[in-house]
Structure formats: structure tokens, C-alpha cells
Amino acid sequence: MAPIAPARKPQEYRFDQASFGRHQTFHLRYAWLTKGFQAMAADPRAFDADESTVTLGVGKNMVAAIHYWLQATRIAERGPGGLCPTALGQAVFAADGLDPYLEDEATLWLIHWLLATNGTQATVWRWFFNHFHQAEFSLPEAGNALTRFVQERLGNKAPPKTMITDLRILMRMYEPAAIGLRVHLEDALDSPLSLLGLVRALPESHRHRSAAEERDGPPDGVFGYAIADLFDQIGLRTLPMAELMYGRPGFPALGAVFRLTENALITKLERIIRRLPGRFVLREQAGVHQLYSLRDTIDPMDYLRSHYRTGQPADPR
Numbered sequence: 001m002a003p004i005a006p007a008r009k010p011q012e013y014r015f016d017q018a019s020f021g022r023h024q025t026f027h028l029r030y031a032w033l034t035k036g037f038q039a040m041a042a043d044p045r046a047f048d049a050d051e052s053t054v055t056l057g058v059g060k061n062m063v064a065a066i067h068y069w070l071q072a073t074r075i076a077e078r079g080p081g082g083l084c085p086t087a088l089g090q091a092v093f094a095a096d097g098l099d100p101y102l103e104d105e106a107t108l109w110l111i112h113w114l115l116a117t118n119g120t121q122a123t124v125w126r127w128f129f130n131h132f133h134q135a136e137f138s139l140p141e142a143g144n145a146l147t148r149f150v151q152e153r154l155g156n157k158a159p160p161k162t163m164i165t166d167l168r169i170l171m172r173m174y175e176p177a178a179i180g181l182r183v184h185l186e187d188a189l190d191s192p193l194s195l196l197g198l199v200r201a202l203p204e205s206h207r208h209r210s211a212a213e214e215r216d217g218p219p220d221g222v223f224g225y226a227i228a229d230l231f232d233q234i235g236l237r238t239l240p241m242a243e244l245m246y247g248r249p250g251f252p253a254l255g256a257v258f259r260l261t262e263n264a265l266i267t268k269l270e271r272i273i274r275r276l277p278g279r280f281v282l283r284e285q286a287g288v289h290q291l292y293s294l295r296d297t298i299d300p301m302d303y304l305r306s307h308y309r310t311g312q313p314a315d316p317r
Contacts, residue, residue, distance in 0.1 A: 018123040018150075020158040020166055023072075026065035027173040029190045033075065033111070034101055036066040037085065037093040044082030072121040074114040088114075091301060098308040106307055108192050109218035109258075113226045117252040124166035128210075129198075130253045133246075135211035136202065142167055171208060174199035198259050212255070214264045221307020223258070224272040227280065228300035230254055231293050241265070241289040276306060 039046040039055050046055055047067045056063055067083065070076035075089030085093070092107065093100045099107045115122050116129035127149060132142065143164045150158055176194045196217060199210040218226070231239070234251050245262055247253030255265045269282050269291060279302075281292050 017120045018154055018157060019121055020123060021162040022068045022121070023166075023169055024061040024065040024068070025165060025169065026062055027169050027191060028069045028073075028111075028193065030102060030192050032066045032069055033073065034093060036070045037075065037089060037100070038095075040070065040076060040083045041085060041094065044079075044084055047083055068121070072115055072118055072125075073111050074118055088301070091304070098304065102192060104308070105195065105217070106219045106222050108196060109222040110225065110304070112193055112196060112198070113218070113222065113229070113257060116257045117229075124163060125170060126252075128167070128170055129257045129259075130247055131256075132210075133256065136207055136209050138207050139164070139167060139171070142208075171199060171201075174210075175201050175208070210259060212259050212261045212264075214261055215259065218258055219307055220268070220272050220275050221303045221305075223268050224275060224303030224306070225300040226254060226257070227269075227272065227291070228298045228303060231298065232300065237293045237296075239291050241291075244269075244291060272303065276302060 035056060036047075039052075043049070046052060047063060049055070052063045053060055056066060058066070070083065070089075071078065074086060075093060076083050076085055078084075090097065092098045092110070102108065115125050117126065119126040124146065127146060128142070131149065132145060134141065134145070137145075143160065146163050146167065147160050150163065173191055173193050174196070177191065197215065199208060201208055230244075230252055231237075234248060239248070241262065243253075245253065245255035245260075245265060247256065254260075255262065260268070266282070266289060269280075273280050273282060279294055279298050281294060283290055283292060
């Protein structure tokens with residue numbers, strides 16, 4: 001059985017450790033995290049072995065893609081002994097975990113947060129959901145914006161073609177696919193994050209939309225996890241609404257990641273304060289809302305467990 005990777009406090013957003021194109025052009029699919037986690041839990045060297053294609057039942061490039069997505073979603077980390085589950089990965093995907101087969105849509109929202117806040121293994125995902133605020137756009141427009149951003153922050157570290165490929169994979173993961181001659185039913189249904197409604201293709205055009213809305217998701221338990229995770233990363237006891245919406249320099253932007261309007265953000269903050277009292281409080285001073293942590297540390301897992309204990313899981317498929 002694989003050891004649990006030691007807990008490591010997330011570092012400030014480090015673009016000098018950015019990466020691109022590691023998914024082998026395969027988007028994340030439903031069964032991959034469960035299948036990959038089970039293989040890793042049984043043998044930390046499972047992805048290094050010659051028989052990995054047999055163990056996982058996929059081709060060599062897909063093995064590499066699963067290996068990548070396990071790390072990009074922060075449920076596994078690479079260590080000296082091979083690939084190891086993180087504490088969060090173990091809590092969710094172990095055989096007796098909270099939701100090892102992604103039967104609860106809350107787990108998809110959690111995966112989205114973990115992916116969209118991972119600046120090292122999923123740089124384009126981090127950029128798109130934290131820094132790209134154009135509600136409607138074409139792929140070339142997004143590509144040009146990403147290229148400028150990378151040039152300014154990374155000194156043109158990645159080839160433009162590779163970054164465009166990452167953007168295409170991101171759209172493929174988040175946009176519901178129309179079933180047609182070029183899209184098989186299995187592929188159309190096998191992109192779990194498309195169910196979140198965060199990105200969609202505009203009909204009869206080559207444009208896309210990803211805008212702040214008064215949306216129902218994420219569930220309170222996942223939203224609370226994200227807030228506690230954010231406070232843990234930043235290491236402060238208070239954050240103003242502007243930083244919760246659009247991010248503190250170097251750190252994730254809670255409102256932007258979940259594509260929420262400010263009103264929706266405030267509503268959700270009020271709900272998670274009521275869900276587990278004594279952890280956060282929202283105060284208004286001179287017309288400015290600020291969120292305060294009432295404790296030195298707040299375990300993000302408290303919120304996840306509260307959801308899976310009291311929520312009403314529904315098969316998102």
C-alpha cells in the first residue's frame with residue numbers, strides 16, 4: 001500500500017515552476033482518477049512498471065496522462081518511492097473514502113478547485129480561471145492573452161502551440177460536447193467537469209463563454225473547503241471582498257475560480273458561516289465586506305466531511 005505523501009502547505013503561486021502540455025493531449029475522464037488512485041494505492045511504482053498498460057487497461061500515452069492528472073488535481077504527489085496519495089486524495093478516493101467513484105457532483109467541484117489552483121502542474125488552468133476575465137472570447141483571443149501573460153511572467157517559457165493545445169484541452173474538459181458525426185457518445189459523456197457549467201461553446205460560432213453568474217454550485221461543503229484552503233495558503237486572518245473575488249497577488253481568486261458574481265459570493269459566504277459556526281465571520285466596514293477567520297487554523301476537511309455526512313449525493317451522470 002502506498003504511503004501518504006507528507007502534508008505540505010501550498011506555496012505562493014510560482015510561475016517559475018510552471019508546466020505545459022503534460023496531458024499527452026488527453027482530457028481528464030471519469031474513471032481515470034479512481035482507476036489511477038487504486039493502482040497507485042496498491043503499488044507506488046505502478047506507473048513506472050512495464051506492465052502499467054495492462055494494470056490500467058489503457059495505452060502508454062494514456063498511462064502518462066492519468067499519471068499527470070492525478071498530480072494536477074492534487075490527489076497524488078511524486079516522491080522518492082513513486083507516486084503517493086495526498087491526505088486529501090486518501091480521504092476522498094480510498095476504498096472507504098468520501099466518494100471514490102465520483103458519485104457526488106460535489107467531488108467534481110472539488111476537483112475543479114484543486115485543478116484551477118495548481119499553478120505548477122496545471123498552469124493554463126490556473127491562468128484561465130484566476131486571471132482571464134473576458135466573458136466571451138475566441139480561442140485565438142484567449143491564446144493571445146495567455147501568450148502575453150506568459151511572456152510577462154515567465155519570459156516566454158512555453159511555445160505558443162503548446163499553450164494553445166492546453167487551451168483546447170481545457171475547453172474540451174469544461175464544455176458540454178454536442179453529439180454528432182465527429183463526437184462519439186462515450187466521449188461526449190466522459191468529460192465530468194463539463195457538468196459544472198463553467199464554460200460553454202456559443203452556438204453557430206467559434207466563440208466561447210465563461211462568465212460570472214448567480215450559480216448554484218459549488219455546494220457549501222466544497223465552498224467552505226476552498227475558503228479554508230485559501231486562508232491556509234495565504235496565512236492571514238482577514239481578506240477583503242475584492243481579494244476574495246479577484247485574488248490577492250500570487251494566490252487564487254475564489255470568486256473567479258467558481259465564476260461567481262459578488263452577490264453570489266456574499267450569499268455563499270453567509271451560508272458557510274452558518275453551516276459550521278465559530279470559524280469565519282463576514283463584517284462590513286465603511287461599505288466594504290471583509291471575511292475574518294476566527295481561529296488560527298481551520299481544517300478544510302471539516303467542510304468536506306460536513307457535506308458528505310449531511311449532503312444528498314446524486315450521481316452527476
